[in-house]
Amino acid sequence: xxxxxxxxxxxxxxxxxxxxxxxxxxxxxxxxxxxxxxxxxxxxxxxxxxxxxxxxxxxxxxxxxxxxxxxxxxxxxxxxxxxxxxxxxxxxxxxxxxxxxxxxxxxxxxxxxxxxxxxxxxxxxxxxxxxxxxxxxxxxxxxxxxxxxxxxxxxxxxxxxxxxxxxxxxxxxxxxxxxxxxxxxxxxxxxxxxxxxxxxxxxxxxxxxxxxxxxxxxxxxxxxxxxxxxxxxxxxxxxxxxxxxxxxxxxxxxxxxxxxxx
Amino acid sequence: xxxxxxxxxxxxxxxxxxxxxxxxxxxxxxxxxxxxxxxxxxxxxxxxxxxxxxxxxxxxxxxxxxxxxxxxxxxxxxxxxxxxxxxxxxxxxxxxxxxxxxxxxxxxxxxxxxxxxxxxxxxxxxxxxxxxxxxxxxxxxxxxxxxxxxxxxxxxxxxxxxxxxxxxxxxxxxxxxxxxxxxxxxxxxxxxxxxxxxxxxxxxxxxxxxxxxxxxxxxxxxxxxxxxxxxxxxxxxxxxxxxxxxxxxxxxxxxxxxxxxxxxxxxxx
Numbered sequence: 436x437x438x439x440x441x442x443x444x445x446x447x448x449x450x451x452x453x454x455x456x457x458x459x460x461x462x463x464x465x466x467x468x469x470x471x472x473x474x475x476x477x478x479x480x481x482x483x484x485x486x487x488x489x490x491x492x493x494x495x496x497x498x499x500x501x502x503x504x505x506x507x508x509x510x511x512x513x514x515x516x517x518x519x520x521x522x523x524x525x526x527x528x529x530x531x532x533x534x535x536x537x538x539x540x541x542x543x544x545x546x547x548x549x550x551x552x553x554x555x556x557x558x559x560x561x562x563x564x565x566x567x568x569x570x571x572x573x574x575x576x577x578x579x580x581x582x583x584x585x586x587x588x589x590x591x592x593x594x595x596x597x598x599x600x601x602x603x604x605x606x607x608x609x610x611x612x613x614x615x616x617x618x619x620x621x622x623x624x625x626x627x628x629x630x631x632x633x634x635x636x637x638x639x640x641x642x643x644x645x646x647x648x649x650x651x652x653x654x655x656x657x658x659x660x661x662x663x664x665x666x667x668x669x670x671x672x673x674x675x676x677x678x679x680x681x682x683x684x685x686x687x688x689x690x691x692x693x694x695x696x697x
Numbered sequence: 698x699x700x701x702x703x704x705x706x707x708x709x710x711x712x713x714x715x716x717x718x719x720x721x722x723x724x725x726x727x728x729x730x731x732x733x734x735x736x737x738x739x740x741x742x743x744x745x746x747x748x749x750x751x752x753x754x755x756x757x758x759x760x761x762x763x764x765x766x767x768x769x770x771x772x773x774x775x776x777x778x779x780x781x782x783x784x785x786x787x788x789x790x791x792x793x794x795x796x797x798x799x800x801x802x803x804x805x806x807x808x809x810x811x812x813x814x815x816x817x818x819x820x821x822x823x824x825x826x827x828x829x830x831x832x833x834x835x836x837x838x839x840x841x842x843x844x845x846x847x848x849x850x851x852x853x854x855x856x857x858x859x860x861x862x863x864x865x866x867x868x869x870x871x872x873x874x875x876x877x878x879x880x881x882x883x884x885x886x887x888x889x890x891x892x893x894x895x896x897x898x899x900x901x902x903x904x905x906x907x908x909x910x911x912x913x914x915x916x917x918x919x920x921x922x923x924x925x926x927x928x929x930x931x932x933x934x935x936x937x938x939x940x941x942x943x944x945x946x947x948x949x950x951x952x953x954x955x956x957x958x959x960x961x962x963x964x965x966x
Contacts, residue, residue: 464785577802584799587787587832590776591847594748596769597800638786642831647786692784 456652477503551622632681699762701887773848
């Protein structure tokens, strides 16, 4: 379990889990959960398109994640936050499926994009993943205070002269970057669970923002590592275990927090 | 000394409707001003314009003699009660501390002096015991205190409060009003507080900005809250009655009464 391609999986999984924990925490804090579901679907369309024209799927993934994120950012400025996000999501999925219909091969690579295949991520990806991950975590750290205040009291933040539109768009770009790195590992449809489950669980248990984010990252690591072990033992897809693990962590946290308040 | 706040010829149109029509008034440093008017008359719109949250057609807004956009740090803002999800991981002390430096990049640790300042302010607003509670768990009165501490932590010269007394019980109303009064008179913070009911403010209000139908009358409270001034403002006759130190604005029968401020004991037959 700790040799050859599995070493690679452990390394990649660890990076992805940390980024998902940190970025996911801010996603949940800002109520961007739906957007965090839509952006990976844009990414999926991009990867599908790239493989049809023979480009690197990772490139298509990144570019389309960015387009989806900025599209959501622009559209929702004029209201109807959920509706616009939903339209971007559906349009992305439709584009992805249309592009894939042009491709006669790679059925299994499509499957990997949607549901993830951590074992398929080669060691050549390690450095780019590390760079992307550091960028995401660094950007959140740099704007941490502004992100916090504007999430809780947007009007106060605006009145202080913080530019919400920019902050919002900037954070969606971070979500797009985080998506680009996590989609190949856990898949476009399942990224969401890793970004939402552990942070939602952590904030039930801890009331300090920094510590809650730390716990979210820790839980995210625990979920991903357990999923790797389970996948290795059973030969089932990692994404399945990541999703069930995230849900489980959330339910346990909820149980504990209800117990604590009674 | 320049005006703490000066609003000149402000006109705001929302969806083709003129909400504020050529509104002008000013507030001196350390002055406690009530922004009085019934619900929907444009009090929040006026505050939002001053805060830079609401675009306006014409007019000038200056703070301490400068355009408001240069004076972000001089303005403190206490919004109406907000509802937060119960699991938002932010404690009262974290929130007040964010008031210091929310726009600062990075994670640099706050100095001991800054932390002391946050603690002292929480103490001053009567919220020391709330420090480690989650912001989402606060009652209306507690939230007002904490938001006031958050706004004050940067030492603003102008504090804007949007209906801070709405839905508070009488004891909390008295305590918050007394707190704001001290702030204005001892720390020379100019205060502009919106309310649909002015009686709780009468003992402390230096000045009133009375808003109705998009127009305002402003000046010392006892000069503005007069039968002739308010009748002219409403465009029809209203009576201003003073009973045991309380003020009632009463319209003639058949007049549009929906423009009147709400008074709990006011009945119009």
